[in-house]
Amino acid sequence: MFTIRTVSYTDPAAPAAFARSLRETGFAVLTDHPITPDRIEATYAAWGRFFGSDSKFDYKVNPERQDGYFPFKSENAKDSRVKDLKEFYHVYPDGRVPPELEALTRGLYDDLATIGHTLLGWIQDNTPDDVRARFSEPLPRMLEGSRQNLLRILHYPPLTEAPEPGAVRAAAHGDINLITLLVAGSEPGLEARDTAGNWHAVPCDPGMMAINAGDMLEMASGGHYPSTEHRVINPPAARNVARFSMPMFCHPRPEVVLKPGTTADDFLTQRLREIGLKA
Numbered sequence: 001m002f003t004i005r006t007v008s009y010t011d012p013a014a015p016a017a018f019a020r021s022l023r024e025t026g027f028a029v030l031t032d033h034p035i036t037p038d039r040i041e042a043t044y045a046a047w048g049r050f051f052g053s054d055s056k057f058d059y060k061v062n063p064e065r066q067d068g069y070f071p072f073k074s075e076n077a078k079d080s081r082v083k084d085l086k087e088f089y090h091v092y093p094d095g096r097v098p099p100e101l102e103a104l105t106r107g108l109y110d111d112l113a114t115i116g117h118t119l120l121g122w123i124q125d126n127t128p129d130d131v132r133a134r135f136s137e138p139l140p141r142m143l144e145g146s147r148q149n150l151l152r153i154l155h156y157p158p159l160t161e162a163p164e165p166g167a168v169r170a171a172a173h174g175d176i177n178l179i180t181l182l183v184a185g186s187e188p189g190l191e192a193r194d195t196a197g198n199w200h201a202v203p204c205d206p207g208m209m210a211i212n213a214g215d216m217l218e219m220a221s222g223g224h225y226p227s228t229e230h231r232v233i234n235p236p237a238a239r240n241v242a243r244f245s246m247p248m249f250c251h252p253r254p255e256v257v258l259k260p261g262t263t264a265d266d267f268l269t270q271r272l273r274e275i276g277l278k279a
């Protein structure tokens, strides 16, 4: 059975149910979280204007710092030959954000980072002792003082022509980081894969937030929390519209040891090469 549990952020039983869902499926869905649908909609609208204007080309990604604008077809999933049908912008605390988007985006960034810290505390407290003993430090502490958390603003344009065979909005992949927080996308399309290879739509009604475990949490927990593959499928012909989403990737401080001999920085560098974002 592959059941992604939906838990209320305010329910005292939420932390245990949340950790259980992550353990069983690599995913969990939160309701009653503090980021309101209005705010999400306003953020998508403002970034939609940015992606619709040529000023985005003034913010082209700085390959050293990885901040800024990544044009359409920059990234491929690990081991995928074709590029994803998306353009996106990477927000880091030390990186650039266009001035008209600064207040909205930085506010959201900070609130998501705080929620991420809380959720890592829930996971920490609800992980069996033998697994917890592997963590080089408590999970929430891995995030404290981190400048590496990444808010990615994604724009998947409507499909204009028949895409290259195999090209999708986002090909199947696992995330690199500890956990990812995904407020509801502007359209459906996100799916998660169970261990038998079947795909399941991830609930994404307004007001929901999906959370998934990434490769770093899988590694640090010795596989207790699976980094479940997920993808974003192309829109149906009857609803060929743009889709916006904004995953917050919670990343440890670079020197955090994920497993003996591997720091977060070592792991990130290796994975960025694999997905074509770093030379």
Ligand SMILES: O=C(O)CCC(=O)C(=O)O
Residues within 6 Å of the ligand: 152, 154, 170, 175, 182, 185, 190, 230, 231, 232, 244, 245, 246, 247
């Ligand atoms: O657009 C989405 O809903 C998910 C995007 C995603 O999985 C990613 O960027 O890693």
Ligand SMILES: [Fe+2]
Residues within 6 Å of the ligand: 173, 174, 175, 230
């Ligand atoms: Fe992802």
